[in-house]
Amino acid sequence: MVLALPHEVFLSHSSQDLDFVDVLAARIRRHGVPVWYSRANIMGAQQWHDEIGAALQRCDWFAVVLSSQSVESMWVKRELLKALEQRRFENRIIPILFQPCDYEQLSWTLSFFQMIDFTGQFADGMRELLRVWGIGYDEHL
Secondary structure, rough: OOOOOOOOOEOOOOOHHHHHHHHHHHHHHHHHOOEEOHHHOOOOOHOOOOOEEEEEEEEOEEEEEEEEHHHHOOHHHHHHHHHHHHHHHHEEEEEOOOOOOOHHHHOOHHHHHOEEEEEHHHHHHHHHHHHHOOOOOOOOO
């Protein structure tokens, strides 16, 4: 099922997963989809929690990177719960499985969403993710 192309994707993650998240966000952006995530968009002196709240209000898609670190993160849980309570994110929440983990620790509802699996080949995960928006994956971007 192809859904609407995002205006901007909120990418929730654990700071311990930044190496993966940096690469993921860069690839998504190279395919024409704007991405917001904390490392790239919060300046050191800004009130980061206000910036996160503003981004959650602005973005029209929500993706959560799932790992053993993120399922333990209080902030990832708060971001996900905020997205789950907002009607505008209905059918626009994407769980991204970066590492095998007990993702139901974050929310029992995650098992109802189409899981994008990055535990194998990165290119396979990208193909599957971009297919949600009807975008073909170009490995050279």
